[in-house]
Amino acid sequence: MxxxxxxxxxxxxxxxxxxGVFMAQSNFDRRRINGPEESHQPIFETxxxxxxxxxxxxxxxxxxxxxxxxxxxxxxxxxxxxxxxYIETEKTKIACAVYGPRQSKNxxxxxxxxxxxxxxxxxxxxxxxxxxxxxxxxxxxxVQIQQALTPAVRLELLPKSMLDIFLTVIENDGSxxxxxxxxxxxxxxxxxxxxxxxxxxAACTAAVVGEEIWMDPTEEEGKVASGSLLLAGLPALxxxxxxWQSGSMAPDEAIKCxxxxxxxxxxxxxxMAQSLLEKAQNT
Numbered sequence: 621m622x623x624x625x626x627x628x629x630x631x632x633x634x635x636x637x638x639x640g641v642f643m644a645q646s647n648f649d650r651r652r653i654n655g656p657e658e659s660h661q662p663i664f665e666t667x668x669x670x671x672x673x674x675x676x677x678x679x680x681x682x683x684x685x686x687x688x689x690x691x692x693x694x695x696x697x698x699x700x701x702x703x704x705x706y707i708e709t710e711k712t713k714i715a716c717a718v719y720g721p722r723q724s725k726n727x728x729x730x731x732x733x734x735x736x737x738x739x740x741x742x743x744x745x746x747x748x749x750x751x752x753x754x755x756x757x758x759x760x761x762x763v764q765i766q767q768a769l770t771p772a773v774r775l776e777l778l779p780k781s782m783l784d785i786f787l788t789v790i791e792n793d794g795s796x797x798x799x800x801x802x803x804x805x806x807x808x809x810x811x812x813x814x815x816x817x818x819x820x821x822a823a824c825t826a827a828v829v830g831e832e833i834w835m836d837p838t839e840e841e842g843k844v845a846s847g848s849l850l851l852a853g854l855p856a857l858x859x860x861x862x863x864w865q866s867g868s869m870a871p872d873e874a875i876k877c878x879x880x881x882x883x884x885x886x887x888x889x890x891x892m893a894q895s896l897l898e899k900a901q902n903t
Contacts, residue, residue, distance in 0.1 A: 680834060680841070688824065688836035688884050691891050693804070695812040695899040703813025705895075707805040711793035711838070716805040718813045721781040733778030737766040737785045739802065745792045761799055762787075768803045768823055768852035768862040774816045783815065794839035796825045796850050799864075803852050808892050812899060820892050821861060822885035823852035826877035828869055833876055835884055849874060851881035855889040 683689070689709040698704035701717035708714075721733060739762040741750045765787070773783070787802045803823040810817060827837040827845035834841060842848060847869030853860040860882075865874060 685832045685834050686880060686884075688887070689838075691804075691888065693808065693891055693895040695808050695895050696903070701809075701813075703809040703811070703815070705805040705808040705812060707801050707808075709793075709797065709801055709836070711791055712797045712801050713790040714798065714801050714805050715788045715790060716802065716809045717786045718783065718806070718809040718815070719786070720783040720813075721778045721815070722784075724780050724782045729780055731776065731779050733773075733775040733781040733783060735766055735770050735773060735775065735783050735785065737762045737769070737787070737806070739765070739787045739789065739798075741789045741792060745789045757795065761795060761802065764799050764850075764862065764864060765802050765806060768799075769806055769810070769821055771859075771861040772807070772817050772819055772821045772854055773810065774818065777816055783810070785809065792839075794837065794842050796842065796848055797836070797838070799823065799850055800825050800836075800852075804888060804892060808895060811896055819854035819856040820889055821852055822855055822888040822892060823850065823862075824881045824884040824888060825850045826880050828867075828873050828877070833873070833880055835880055847873070849877040849881065851878055851885070853882065853885055855882075855886045 689712075692708040693705065695703075695705045697706045697715060698717045701719055703718040705716045706714070707716075724730070724734060738754075739758045740752075740754065741758065743750050743752055765785075769785075785806050787806065789798055789802075792798055800823040803821055807817075807821040811820060825836055825848060827834050827842055827848040829837075829841065829845050834845070837845060837848065845867065847865065847867030849866075849869065850862075850864040851860060852862040860878075863878065869877070
């Protein structure tokens, strides 16, 4: 008698638990993206941080004129891609994924492969919310990254093939900074995918602010600069793959900016090689 009663209690408890689970699942709306169970209060900029922030016309804070921002770079972030990389330079954060090589959709035979670069900004990447569609800025950044990478990739070994490079800008701190960081991340992602290259492509920017040359300017610093220059190249071979200059800049200032960018690219190349070495050692 006691065992039958115990079985009845156990069955009743199981049915009530099952009913609770079913009700919880019925309240779950699969048509929407449900938020996490735990939430945290957002971190806003304090008054002290606003006072210590750099102001236009003042001296550079936090680093010297020829110093670049600290770089965090890691390879193999996205498992589904053939190669991937993630780069972070303070307020510039970019994730890159490489897919391919795959057969080109074009039926015409081509002796060289094609490099397809697509850049997309996250809606929350800028101060003003961006519409999740491609615009002129996305295409301009993608074209410049493609121009920086194409001379370094041995596309002649990939006839009638295509390499797709997708870059997602998670946080933006200036278009030129995105181009430089995107070129570095894409080059590391290509190497992570096993694509044969002549060397790793490093890129850096320089801006003329007053009588000084500031390396790796932020978005606020770029607004007060009279001119800026972006240089991409292969430090291992001592060659330049792309140079892009905007604004007003004298010829001697442009030469000084190029020389400073080449020196910074050598430092960036060391970080790129170290990230690939760590990836190879961990696999």
